[in-house]
Amino acid sequence: MAISESETFMIQAxxxxxxxxxxxxxxxxxxxxxxxxxxxxxxxxGAGKTTTMRILTGFMPPTEGKVTLSGFDxxxxxxxxRRRVGYLPETVPLHTEMTVTSYLKYMGxxxxxxxxxxxxxxxxxxxxxxxxxxxxxxxxxxxxxxxQRVGIAQAILHEPEVLVMDEPTIGIDPIQVVETRRLIxxxxxxxxxxxxxxxxxxxxxxxxxxxxxxxxxxxxxxxxTNLAERLQGVERLQVEIGGPASEVLPVLRNIExxxxxxxRAQQGREVYSIRVRExxxxxxxxxxxxxxxxxxxxxxxxxxMSLEExxxxxxxxxxx
Amino acid sequence: MxxxxxxxxxxxxxxxxxxxAYIVGLIFLAVTGFFFVINFGEPFPEASLTDFYQGATxxxxxxxxxxxxxxxxxxxxxxxxxxxxxxxxxxxxxIAGKYxxxxxxxxxxxxxxxxxxxxxxxxxxxxxxxxxxxxxGLVLYGAAALSIGILTSTLTSNxxxxxxxxxxxxxxxxxxxxxxxxxxxxxxxxxNEIGMRSHFNDFDRGVIDTKHIIYFLSVITVFLFLSIRALxxxxxx
Numbered sequence: 258m259a260i261s262e263s264e265t266f267m268i269q270a271x272x273x274x275x276x277x278x279x280x281x282x283x284x285x286x287x288x289x290x291x292x293x294x295x296x297x298x299x300x301x302x303g304a305g306k307t308t309t310m311r312i313l314t315g316f317m318p319p320t321e322g323k324v325t326l327s328g329f330d331x332x333x334x335x336x337x338x339r340r341r342v343g344y345l346p347e348t349v350p351l352h353t354e355m356t357v358t359s360y361l362k363y364m365g366x367x368x369x370x371x372x373x374x375x376x377x378x379x380x381x382x383x384x385x386x387x388x389x390x391x392x393x394x395x396x397x398x399x400x401x402x403x404x405q406r407v408g409i410a411q412a413i414l415h416e417p418e419v420l421v422m423d424e425p426t427i428g429i430d431p432i433q434v435v436e437t438r439r440l441i442x443x444x445x446x447x448x449x450x451x452x453x454x455x456x457x458x459x460x461x462x463x464x465x466x467x468x469x470x471x472x473x474x475x476x477x478x479x480x481x482t483n484l485a486e487r488l489q490g491v492e493r494l495q496v497e498i499g500g501p502a503s504e505v506l507p508v509l510r511n512i513e514x515x516x517x518x519x520x521r522a523q524q525g526r527e528v529y530s531i532r533v534r535e536x537x538x539x540x541x542x543x544x545x546x547x548x549x550x551x552x553x554x555x556x557x558x559x560x561x562m563s564l565e566e567x568x569x570x571x572x573x574x575x576x577x
Numbered sequence: 578m579x580x581x582x583x584x585x586x587x588x589x590x591x592x593x594x595x596x597x598a599y600i601v602g603l604i605f606l607a608v609t610g611f612f613f614v615i616n617f618g619e620p621f622p623e624a625s626l627t628d629f630y631q632g633a634t635x636x637x638x639x640x641x642x643x644x645x646x647x648x649x650x651x652x653x654x655x656x657x658x659x660x661x662x663x664x665x666x667x668x669x670x671x672i673a674g675k676y677x678x679x680x681x682x683x684x685x686x687x688x689x690x691x692x693x694x695x696x697x698x699x700x701x702x703x704x705x706x707x708x709x710x711x712x713x714g715l716v717l718y719g720a721a722a723l724s725i726g727i728l729t730s731t732l733t734s735n736x737x738x739x740x741x742x743x744x745x746x747x748x749x750x751x752x753x754x755x756x757x758x759x760x761x762x763x764x765x766x767x768x769n770e771i772g773m774r775s776h777f778n779d780f781d782r783g784v785i786d787t788k789h790i791i792y793f794l795s796v797i798t799v800f801l802f803l804s805i806r807a808l809x810x811x812x813x814x
Binding site for chain 2: 311314315316317318336337339340342344346348350351352353354355359363364366367368369411
């Protein structure tokens, strides 16, 4: 990537790899986030989202690779980079014995903010996250949704250039989910936001660009609309047919909607894999064609594309 | 500097809003108070704080770890360490801030024992020298004990483990000199020299020897240094 190009990127990650044990949690992850962009990481649990976020925020260094944040290397110039990040970790860890205000004061002073500015910002973020009635409440007594708001409040307290949010709507009730998303959208107008989620509609709603991460690798990167199209585009069927392959194949290929049909013998079984267009269900047509030719239909199975397989593990519908 | 202050101030607030610290303070006063009056019943009690000092060093084997066990272990357990270590705070500042907080609480606890001294001066005529040197010794001894507690708290997310391990290390160090006869030659000297009690006892006798001061400062330095390294290594695990 050209140097001039890198200047426009707020976050630039190249070749990120991280090992916890012998297996890589993430492998060769590359991405760039432009200023003011909302980037979503979408993937099932254990895909490597949290690992990526932890590297971005400087919590742990990658085994290999490099991340710069506003031009500062998160490992080499960690302190400078960390000054510019607001972070909402997945479980929203908070000091449960402190009150909301004293906790926010503490977080402000940790970030080296002057107390006058801290106090002013505390007022602002409390309004923004609608915590007004809970200033003096002990955090341990707040519900999950309100703790989430406190987590967001501390993340934006120091007006960071980059906001990193790991599963920002997990485990809170639907009304609060809607509120939290609205808040993220508002924040995204001015700040660069990176968030992760395993909920497809959420990412589509919030993000301008989505990266699908699976088993530690980026498997797709696109706008939410394009991704949705690509997903619906192609389906694959695996069919076992008792009949001569040389005759079966042309018949299968003639069925309308079939893009491609291939044959392979598997332990003496005749297996055909068929690619089908536009999410059409061709199982009916295929079985008719097979039967009418006097062959036997032994099995038929819908096979997802790799991208779909990942999506199957994602929550595609909102739980209400 | 401001970040150290932030960490220290937060921990002090937590100490004073938590029953644990009050219990530790209460036990400390109860036990040291008991040792203070222990020889009052004798026909010719000595006007010194020796028994108080001895009692304090023993009970601190348990109370110092109780003060420090939460400091880093809880952050690791709750996951708040993630927000602490992603804040623009250096690892040594985290350790320094936490350590200072425990030191401040310990000094406050120690200050409350000053009424023993006042009583002693009202009702008798003690030799002031050993009283001052004894307090200096207690400050150094306690500071060293707390640094050991900080290390074990950094190494685990389990407060009980942090407590037991540091109390164990403290007790071994406390009685180390007793075991010097078991090994021979240079090892005997070594075991004798690392013993905490033997270094403390001169303070109790009214002797301020730089050798002992350097000993306690070295213990503090070594354990705080190890704590910083342990915290750093957390990032690589």
